Amino acid sequence: xxxxxxxxxxxxxQSADDQEGCIFCRFPTEEDDANNLLVLRGRTAFVLLxxxxxxxxxxxxxxxxxxxxISDLNADEMAELMALTGDSIGLLRQVFRPDGFNVGMNxxxxxxxxIADHLHIHVVPRWSGDTNFMPVIGDVRVIPESLxxxxxQLTERLNA
Numbered sequence: 001x002x003x004x005x006x007x008x009x010x011x012x013x014q015s016a017d018d019q020e021g022c023i024f025c026r027f028p029t030e031e032d033d034a035n036n037l038l039v040l041r042g043r044t045a046f047v048l049l050x051x052x053x054x055x056x057x058x059x060x061x062x063x064x065x066x067x068x069x070i071s072d073l074n075a076d077e078m079a080e081l082m083a084l085t086g087d088s089i090g091l092l093r094q095v096f097r098p099d100g101f102n103v104g105m106n107x108x109x110x111x112x113x114x115i116a117d118h119l120h121i122h123v124v125p126r127w128s129g130d131t132n133f134m135p136v137i138g139d140v141r142v143i144p145e146s147l148x149x150x151x152x153q154l155t156e157r158l159n160a
């Protein structure tokens with residue numbers, strides 16, 4: 001049997017079901033952006049790394065206000081979500097130089113939302129040739145850097 005080691009993931013695996021309340025509501029109220037993987041704070045929305053990324057640098061843009069409905073967003077929230085999505089793409093281009101992006105929302109559990117009660121936009125960087133046999137044969141994604149390293153790279157670029 002082949003083994004793929006990713007020991008840094010154990011913290012997230014062990015704590016996934018222990019989360020109380022909505023992380024999108026709780027994380028921005030705490031003073032620990034590095035541990036909570038927050039990358040950028042806006043006035044009505046913020047950007048954070050996905051703790052279970054599809055690819056290296058997978059970001060999520062979410063409003064501070066708890067809502068599952070895009071129609072509940074006011075004009076300021078909608079505008080800032082889109083602006084931060086654009087900023088996220090620009091930041092990822094500078095730091096990781098991806099060849100493209102998947103950007104989208106999963107609205108509702110049946111649509112694939114892991115956190116269905118608080119909407120968020122996924123910004124997933126993609127590279128030519130980033131799809132290989134691992135997801136198809138082994139049902140495994142290979143993420144080359146730890147979340148802490150990716151967070152540090154993104155926030156250092158923002159603060160430069």
